[in-house]
Amino acid sequence: AVESGNQSRSLKPWMIVLLLALLLTVVAVVFGLLNQFIASGHKMEYFHSTIKISDLRVSSNSGQNTYQFKDLREMSENLVDEIFIDSALSKHYIKNQVVRLTPEEDGVKADIIMVFQFPSTEPREVREKKIHRILSQKIRNTRSLPINASLVELNAMSSSTGKLTVQACCGKRAVPLIVNRIMSEDIAAKSAWPWQASLQRNNIHQCGASLISSTWLVTAAHCFKSSANPRQWTVSFGTTINPPLMKRNIKRIIVHERYRSPAKEYDIAVVQFSPKVTFSDDIRRICLPEASAVFRPNSTAYITGFGALYYGGESQNELREARLKIISDDVCKQRHVYGNDIKFGMFCAGYLEGIYDACRGDSGGPLAAKDHKDTWYLIGIVSWGDNCGQKNKPGVYTKVTYYRKWIASKTGL
Numbered sequence: 049a050v051e052s053g054n055q056s057r058s059l060k061p062w063m064i065v066l067l068l069a070l071l072l073t074v075v076a077v078v079f080g081l082l083n084q085f086i087a088s089g090h091k092m093e094y095f096h097s098t099i100k101i102s103d104l105r106v107s108s109n110s111g112q113n114t115y116q117f118k119d120l121r122e123m124s125e126n127l128v129d130e131i132f133i134d135s136a137l138s139k140h141y142i143k144n145q146v147v148r149l150t151p152e153e154d155g156v157k158a159d160i161i162m163v164f165q166f167p168s169t170e171p172r173e174v175r176e177k178k179i180h181r182i183l184s185q186k187i188r189n190t191r192s193l194p195i196n197a198s199l200v201e202l203n204a205m206s207s208s209t210g211k212l213t214v215q216a217c218c219g220k221r222a223v224p225l226i227v228n229r230i231m232s233e234d235i236a237a238k239s240a241w242p243w244q245a246s247l248q249r250n251n252i253h254q255c256g257a258s259l260i261s262s263t264w265l266v267t268a269a270h271c272f273k274s275s276a277n278p279r280q281w282t283v284s285f286g287t288t289i290n291p292p293l294m295k296r297n298i299k300r301i302i303v304h305e306r307y308r309s310p311a312k313e314y315d316i317a318v319v320q321f322s323p324k325v326t327f328s329d330d331i332r333r334i335c336l337p338e339a340s341a342v343f344r345p346n347s348t349a350y351i352t353g354f355g356a357l358y359y360g361g362e363s364q365n366e367l368r369e370a371r372l373k374i375i376s377d378d379v380c381k382q383r384h385v386y387g388n389d390i391k392f393g394m395f396c397a398g399y400l401e402g403i404y405d406a407c408r409g410d411s412g413g414p415l416a417a418k419d420h421k422d423t424w425y426l427i428g429i430v431s432w433g434d435n436c437g438q439k440n441k442p443g444v445y446t447k448v449t450y451y452r453k454w455i456a457s458k459t460g461l
């Protein structure tokens with residue numbers, strides 16, 4: 049009845065004024081509350097955008113001047129960072145992450161998730177427009193990159209999907225790396241190594257493993273010397289074996305078909321469990337490096353595991369970590385080190401002085417290194433060593449890049 053205003057017979061003008069005033073007060077109170085709620089909640093907002101990167105110097109035949117996906121990802125992320133860090137939205141911009149790169153006929157399509165934090169209650173569409181305007185304007189004028197990018201589309205995402213998608217990305221952890229003062233091996237902080245898993249046979253810890261997707265693990269082949277029957281095996285996640293954060297049954301164990309114990313070549317296996325895990329701060333996957341990636345001798349890498357603290361000792365209930373250095377083949381193949389025992393697909397890490405090393409029970413676990421964007425990569429699998437922590441006998445690791453195609457052929461990853 050209010051709809052037609054002054055033509056209404058049942059409502060006097062003063063009543064309308066009173067009603068309006070009441071309505072306004074209610075609206076104001078609701079907005080005030082909402083505002084406070086949102087400001088105190090620091091809610092992240094997620095936006096998904098697709099950009100097209102053309103003018104790639106990918107001339108199919110010449111092969112030269114092609115960009116690798118890893119570089120492209122980094123370039124795109126840097127580009128979006130730059131765009132928003134120096135824009136009107138800089139105060140609200142948190143970060144971006146390239147979640148997918150898809151090659152297309154005339155370039156590459158990049159799917160990017162951008163995270164913002166807005167304090168006001170301005171409607172989503174308004175923000176979406178602002179972000180869209182800044183991104184589409186700046187993306188074409190950018191000269192900081194040797195690539196040509198254009199915005200294809202931009203949409204707001206629900207925060208639950210956004211969060212999940214960002215977490216599904218590999219090699220990111222929720223807590224910063226605390227540089228430890230290592231006595232032989234330190235106890236790891238919660239959430240520090242969320243891809244670490246414990247492989248258990250009849251509920252007894254046997255080996256470590258690394259999570260590379262929501263259902264796949266990478267580990268060592270020699271872990272299954274006693275039994276490769278999936279029904280005897282389970283996997284657990286979290287920084288303690290007891291209690292485990294999450295436990296799963298193994299449904300498939302694929303040992304490298306050329307692994308022949310006691311030979312130490314081909315010491316790699318992939319293991320599938322079910323049902324799949326949901327990623328969280330405590331359970332995440334680590335990135336697999338590209339087959340062409342190289343990790344420089346002397347650079348830093350970390351081992352983690354539930355293994356023994358000395359040769360002949362027992363496995364530990366709490367996850368431990370140690371910082372190692374990658375050792376060059378030249379050094380490791382010296383006669384007083386391992387000589388000809390270092391074969392293709394293996395490399396050494398640790399110290400010739402000893403002390404910091406993996407040991408029994410760490411096998412199959414990750415040797416991980418981070419790039420300068422703090423993304424963690426699985427570079428080695430704990431494989432073998434003469435005793436533990438002895439002088440001139442560093443740990444020997446399965447070289448993941450060497451088996452990268454094999455992993456892909458079994459898991460599709």
Ligand code: ARG
Pocket residue numbers: 355405406407408409410411412430431432433434435436437442443444
């Ligand atoms: N093969 C051992 C295991 O089954 C781990 C060997 C690592 N040894 C070493 N010194 N790095 O757990």
